[in-house]
Amino acid sequence: xxxxKIYSDKCKGCALCITVCPNKLITMSKKLNKRGVHYxxxxxxxKCTGCAMCAIICPDACIEVYx
Amino acid sequence: MxxxxxxxxxxxxxxxxxxEGAVKAGCRFYAGxxxxxxxxxxxxxxxxxxxxxxxxIQAESELxxxxxxxGASVAGARAMxxxxxxxxxxxxxxxxxxxxxxxxxxxxxxxxxxxxxxxxAPSQSDYFQATKGGGHGDYRxxxxxxxxxxxxMDFTSHAFDIADRYRNPVMILGDGMLGQMMEPIAVDGxxxxxxxxxxxxxxxxxGCKGRKPNIIRSLLLKEGxxxxxxxxLQKKFGxxxxxxxxxxxxxTEDADVVIVAYGISSRxxxxxxxxxxxxxxxTGLFRPISLWPFPYRALKSLDxxxxxxxxxxxxxxxxxxxxxxxxxxxxxxxxxxxxxxxVPTEEEITEKIVNMAK
Amino acid sequence: xEKIVFKKPESLREITTHYCxxxxxxxxxxxxxxxxxxxxxxxxxxxxxxxxxxxxxxxYWDFDVTEAAHGRTPAVATGIKRVLPDRLVFxxxxxxxxxxxxxxxxxxxANRGENISxxxxxxxxxxxxxxxxxxxTVLGQRTATTRKGRDSGRDGFPLKISEMIAVLxxxxxxxxxxxxxxxxxxxTKRAIKRAFEIQIHNEGFSMVxxxxxxxTYWGLAPLExxxxxxxQMVKAYxxxxxxx
Numbered sequence: 001x002x003x004x005k006i007y008s009d010k011c012k013g014c015a016l017c018i019t020v021c022p023n024k025l026i027t028m029s030k031k032l033n034k035r036g037v038h039y040x041x042x043x044x045x046x047k048c049t050g051c052a053m054c055a056i057i058c059p060d061a062c063i064e065v066y067x
Numbered sequence: 068m069x070x071x072x073x074x075x076x077x078x079x080x081x082x083x084x085x086x087e088g089a090v091k092a093g094c095r096f097y098a099g100x101x102x103x104x105x106x107x108x109x110x111x112x113x114x115x116x117x118x119x120x121x122x123x124i125q126a127e128s129e130l131x132x133x134x135x136x137x138g139a140s141v142a143g144a145r146a147m148x149x150x151x152x153x154x155x156x157x158x159x160x161x162x163x164x165x166x167x168x169x170x171x172x173x174x175x176x177x178x179x180x181x182x183x184x185x186x187x188a189p190s191q192s193d194y195f196q197a198t199k200g201g202g203h204g205d206y207r208x209x210x211x212x213x214x215x216x217x218x219x220m221d222f223t224s225h226a227f228d229i230a231d232r233y234r235n236p237v238m239i240l241g242d243g244m245l246g247q248m249m250e251p252i253a254v255d256g257x258x259x260x261x262x263x264x265x266x267x268x269x270x271x272x273x274g275c276k277g278r279k280p281n282i283i284r285s286l287l288l289k290e291g292x293x294x295x296x297x298x299x300l301q302k303k304f305g306x307x308x309x310x311x312x313x314x315x316x317x318x319t320e321d322a323d324v325v326i327v328a329y330g331i332s333s334r335x336x337x338x339x340x341x342x343x344x345x346x347x348x349x350t351g352l353f354r355p356i357s358l359w360p361f362p363y364r365a366l367k368s369l370d371x372x373x374x375x376x377x378x379x380x381x382x383x384x385x386x387x388x389x390x391x392x393x394x395x396x397x398x399x400x401x402x403x404x405x406x407x408x409x410v411p412t413e414e415e416i417t418e419k420i421v422n423m424a425k
Numbered sequence: 426x427e428k429i430v431f432k433k434p435e436s437l438r439e440i441t442t443h444y445c446x447x448x449x450x451x452x453x454x455x456x457x458x459x460x461x462x463x464x465x466x467x468x469x470x471x472x473x474x475x476x477x478x479x480x481x482x483x484x485y486w487d488f489d490v491t492e493a494a495h496g497r498t499p500a501v502a503t504g505i506k507r508v509l510p511d512r513l514v515f516x517x518x519x520x521x522x523x524x525x526x527x528x529x530x531x532x533x534x535a536n537r538g539e540n541i542s543x544x545x546x547x548x549x550x551x552x553x554x555x556x557x558x559x560x561x562t563v564l565g566q567r568t569a570t571t572r573k574g575r576d577s578g579r580d581g582f583p584l585k586i587s588e589m590i591a592v593l594x595x596x597x598x599x600x601x602x603x604x605x606x607x608x609x610x611x612x613t614k615r616a617i618k619r620a621f622e623i624q625i626h627n628e629g630f631s632m633v634x635x636x637x638x639x640x641t642y643w644g645l646a647p648l649e650x651x652x653x654x655x656x657q658m659v660k661a662y663x664x665x666x667x668x669x
Binding site: 095096098122124126127128130131132134135136137138139140141142143144146160161164168272273274275276277280281282283284285286288 | 532
Binding site: 002003010012013014015016019020037050052053055056057058059060061063064065066067 | 427428429430431432433434437441442444445446447448449450451452455604606607610611640646647648651
């Protein structure tokens with residue numbers, strides 16, 4: 001089983017990670033981060049396989065992936 | 068410039084003497100591009116760099132060449148590029164970057180007739196470009212003007228020490244005649260000195276092993292950062308003005324007329340001064356060697372109130388403006404110059420002064 | 426027992442970059458650092474940043490970096506590499522730096538077979554200066570200087586610089602990849618690693634052209650921008666190995 005950690009304050013809200021997650025486990029938050037943008041949020045730990053697609057495409061190295 | 072006790076002598080052109088001076092100073096990186104009248108310098112370096120295990124690159128342009136020198140200097144090497152007037156125009160951006168990044172380098176301009184493509188005859192019409200800055204921004208470079216093959220070698224060697232001392236580019240300003248003429252020079256026996264300055268350059272980019280990474284750049288966008296750099300640079304240029312002024316005087320002690328000339332023009336003027344002395348016109352020569360920093364005080368000290376000054380240049384009159392700044396009395400300052408690569412003669416200078424002395 | 430399988434590479438500094446949201450530079454900066462870490466060469470690298478959006482790459486990379494005048498990056502890298510042949514020297518350049526003002530320098534560095542690596546980020550516009558046309562802007566593409574779309578009659582054709590360089594004998598390895606999707610990003614990383622290895626083995630000039638997205642000046646959301654790479658840019662700039 002996998003898990004990811006998103007450093008939400010570094011996120012610029014580009015949402016690329018959302019589109020590449022095979023199991024659609026990332027959504028944009030309703031709240032704003034310190035940068036004043038909606039940031040990516042990891043919603044469901046159970047189905048994450050630790051494939052790291054999200055981390056690979058993240059332009060700001062905001063995501064760490066655990067397995 | 069130390070006077071050598073000649074252990075051995077070489078008959079050599081000014082161009083090649085300049086190259087030898089670089090090799091002697093431990094220069095181990097040269098990038099150049101062919102342009103008359105300094106081709107022999109580039110060719111000489113292509114031979115010598117291989118002999119001393121240095122790097123020679125014939126670049127695709129003078130502009131690429133100065134940027135290769137920039138890279139070599141970033142890596143800590145003593146590096147040189149040489150060209151002639153049009154090629155030096157192409158290097159101005161690079162020279163501004165070298166100064167802005169506080170990088171040492173030696174640039175040699177063997178001047179030719181301009182503007183535009185001009186001709187391949189000797190000229191001194193790049194004085195402004197060299198001393199007032201041909202590139203952008205508040206930067207200065209020390210400029211030495213040799214007047215012999217010996218000085219072409221010695222000043223080039225010296226230029227590397229000045230460049231490293233201040234971490235700033237230095238220019239040797241010669242001309243086509245100096246480059247092409249051949250004279251015996253004294254070469255002290257010492258073999259090629261190694262580039263012993265290299266290991267002292269902690270700022271160089273050599274890979275951040277055992278230290279924090281170095282960054283060498285001149286883009287400073289944050290509020291006040293560029294101003295801070297410029298203030299630092301101005302202090303450095305002030306030091307250069309204090310320590311690096313060089314000039315030569317010849318029979319100026321009792322002179323009623325002082326010729327001010329550098330490079331080849333100074334040699335012709337020296338002969339004219341001797342000739343005038345025979346005609347009882349006390350004439351002397353003041354020869355600036357460092358064109359920047361210009362020897363204002365030394366020149367001013369020759370003014371005994373009624374002394375007349377004739378500036379002789381192979382141009383429309385550029386250094387004459389610095390002579391005016393030094394002496395501050397226009398009516399006693401006159402100019403004689405030849406344009407477009409024409410060289411003034413002894414007779415012309417003598418006649419000019421005979422009329423002045425009336 | 427849980428273990429970490431993906432994290433920020435060591436040689437990529439902690440700070441958030443100035444790049445716009447969804448800009449490909451951020452990804453490529455990270456890939457370069459991942460390769461530097463994996464090859465264990467951080468302390469051996471001397472990089473040359475261009476003039477363009479990536480000019481302040483030295484704020485993000487934790488190794489020696491200098492900055493070249495616009496377009497002169499390959500010449501600066503030549504000087505560095507010739508003086509320090511056993512260091513890993515690479516340039517990181519945009520399409521304006523490499524394929525417009527620096528065309529002469531890149532061609533001659535490749536033609537001399539300089540043992541350097543070039544990371545060439547092609548996003549088809551001038552980002553730093555506000556989205557003007559670049560040599561690699563595709564026909565019909567609107568930019569600040571091609572309001573009605575690039576028109577070959579006035580603006581010439583998209584420049585295929587990598588194909589031009591690939592015919593040079595001095596060029597040892599040229600590949601074009603993209604960062605439009607995780608799959609392509611991993612291919613890009615492999616290409617960068619291959620280029621650095623070629624340099625380490627002294628085999629000559631290597632260059633990786635990376636099609637990248639500029640959401641801001643393409644006027645697209647990041648996702649649409651990465652789709653546009655595959656829909657439009659790849660047509661003008663086919664991916665694959667051009668020389669090895």
